[in-house]
Amino acid sequence: MNRKLRFGMIGGGRGAFIGAVHRIAAIMDGRAELVAGAFSSDATRSRDSGADLFLDPSRVYGSYLEMAAKEKAMPADRRLDFVIIVTPNHQHFPPAKAFLEAGFNVVCDKPVTLNLAEAKALRKIVAKTKKVFVLTHNYTGNAMVKQARAMVRAGELGDIRKVVVEYPQGWLFNRLEASGQKQAAWRTDPKRSGAAGCMGDIGTHAENLAHYITGLDIAELCADLSTFVSGRALDDDGNVLLRFKGGAKGILHASQISVGEENNLNIRVYGTKAGLEWHQEHPNELWVKFPDRPAQLWRRGNGYVGDAAKRATRIPAGHPEGYLEAFGNLYAEAFRAISAEVQGKPLPKDLDFPTIDDGVKGMAFIETLVKSARAGARWVKFPKV
DSSP, X not given: OOSOEEEEEEEOOTTOSHHHHHHHHHHTTSSEEEEEXXXXXXXXXXXXXXXHTTOOGGGBOSSHHHHHHHHHTSOTTTSOSEEEEESXXXXXXXXXXXXXXXXXXXXXXXXXXXXXXXXXXXXXXXXHHTOOXXXXXXXXXXXXXXXXXXXHHTTTTOSEEXXXXXXXOOTTSXXXXXXXXXXXXXXXXXXXXXXXXXXXXXXXXXXXXXXXXXXOOEEEEEXXXXXXXXXXXXXXXXXXXXXXXXXXXXXXXXXXXXXXXXXXXXXXXXXXXXXXXXXXXXXXXXXXXXXXXXXXXXXXXXXXXXXXXXXXXXXXXXXXXXHHHHHHXXXXXHHHHHHHHHTTOOOOTXXXXXXXXXXXXXXXXXXXXXXXXXXXXXXXXXXXX
């Protein structure tokens, strides 16, 4: 394309966390620009947020429905190419549906919807409209995650036997939501977060990371969910045993009451030939382990990494890349698809970003683990989705 992609944002106004992250990532490569938004369900807050971002006031809206209708009526040389949805979970499906049906491509934060039924309905809408839909499981954008995936898919670990994935945080060790803290308030509210709290918020990241690297699908699971903080309505800690199709076993742990932990997402994968280990807090490193020789430390930016990791590397070795760059890599892939769609061209066949199918799997994961926990931590088969 000979111009930047134009995008709008739903949510992400004053007081939001993830909206600013998306805005930085989307403009990181200079291929897109923010031109419109409905930044809050409160019209005044939306207008104020638009002013903060120096947007044309005529393209700052009081609701996503107003925005969808007016942006659809825009002339082709001004109309949006895609929208980014960064609202709480209960406000993912309605705007996604509205903008897809209005003819816009959609980038949506995770988890994809409030529940599995909405996710399945959204998948049908994506298929019907033939628009690009991107789900921002951003950790898949890390170069060394892509290296791990390539090693597993190339058979360098042999047959996978064991997957251990953990995501401990400590920020909700007390009842922070009672203080009025915005992020804590909606993430612990069943009406806005859904059936799961910690597991819906970060457990889905762990599930997605395990699937992305290994390619394994869950056959059944056994979940033990806990709510340690008195007065909290949703889980703040969980432990899940996994049985994958093909015979591999797994452990998934997610917690938001692990005092002293910041954002310690990590994964270990063990096969018949080798194992590997990656930590989000040290994203430039990948450990590869062997039964008969010392472990190897692979680092991003070096010539020995594979093509997928090289494509996801922005700066030379020794200059750390992390969270924002991974998000930027996700948007770079999304823009390949969106640019093609806008120009009426076939989508590239080698696209590498989470889709609506990953979103449906994530919601099925939440529904299944909640069902298991409510049944007293019984084994429950993973549904066909």
